[in-house]
Amino acid sequence: MPHKRRTHEKPENMKKTMRQLLSYMASYKWGFVIGIVCAVASVSIAVIGPKITGEIITEIANGFMNKVQGIGGIDFDAIKKTCAILLAIYAFSAGMEYAQSFIMATVSNKIGYRLRAQMSEKIDRLPFSYFDSHSRGDVISRFTNDVDTMVQSLNQSLASLVSNIVRIVGYLWMMLSISWQMTLLALLIIPLSLAVVIVITKNSQRFFLAQQNSLGLLNGHIEEMYGAHEIVTAFNGQKKSIEKFEMYNGQLYDSAWRSQFLSGLMQPMTMMI
Structure with missing residues (x-):
């Protein structure tokens, strides 16, 4: 397994x-x-x-x-x-x-x-x-x-x-x-932009790590289940295999969606600021 x-x-x-x-x-x-x-x-x-x-x-x-x-x-x-x-x-x-x-x-x-x-x-x-x-x-x-x-x-x-x-x-x-006056005004928004980037990066990083972990588990399960297809079928393990696939696939979907969503927020948030 x-x-x-x-x-x-x-x-x-x-x-x-x-x-x-x-x-x-x-x-x-x-x-x-x-x-x-x-x-x-x-x-x-x-x-x-x-x-x-x-x-x-x-x-x-x-x-x-x-x-x-x-x-x-x-x-x-x-x-x-x-x-x-x-x-x-x-x-x-x-x-x-x-x-x-x-x-x-x-x-x-x-x-x-x-x-x-x-x-x-x-x-x-x-x-x-x-x-x-x-x-x-x-x-x-x-x-x-x-x-x-x-x-x-x-x-x-x-x-x-x-x-x-x-x-x-x-x-x-x-x-x-x-104009140094306009430059000073523009520089005032930099700390706020950095704070937003730091918060988004902190939250997205753990989801990117979870995505790589889920991807390895899913790839491993698919490779082993197809490689041992005859054995799984002989011992009626199809249902258990499908359930495990759906679990890994769900974990990958969840982590990938969250990581991509959070990382995609970075540019529009900084542009809005």
């Missing part, structure tokens, strides 16, 4: 785990460095865009007022030049963002490919006692779901973390250069 997957999903020594992960990724460090540089370049150049847009609007407003007063008009040549600069800036930013996405996706999936290959080699050396204490669904889940989660984190979270830091610093500098 399937054994319960370990509910203690967090590493016992986070620092040691992170050192091992960084050491494992060392051979791909230049790919990550180039991807991060592209992300920084993309965000840095894009930060300038709103201020240039503001200059275009100011030029139109001043020209309109001059036309009303009969002392001039809108300088369309200056606006065209500024629009060309703005277009070039956003084109360069989009190019850097594409390069960053391509590089990070390539490097992170290479790491996932290498990790699965090494896991496949190691599983052939494991003693039978390991498979007696771990269901096949749990082992398969580690090859698929757990590795995919790590690959997605490397692909999205790392570059997003760096680019968001640069974005915060860049927009803060740009806002201060326009």
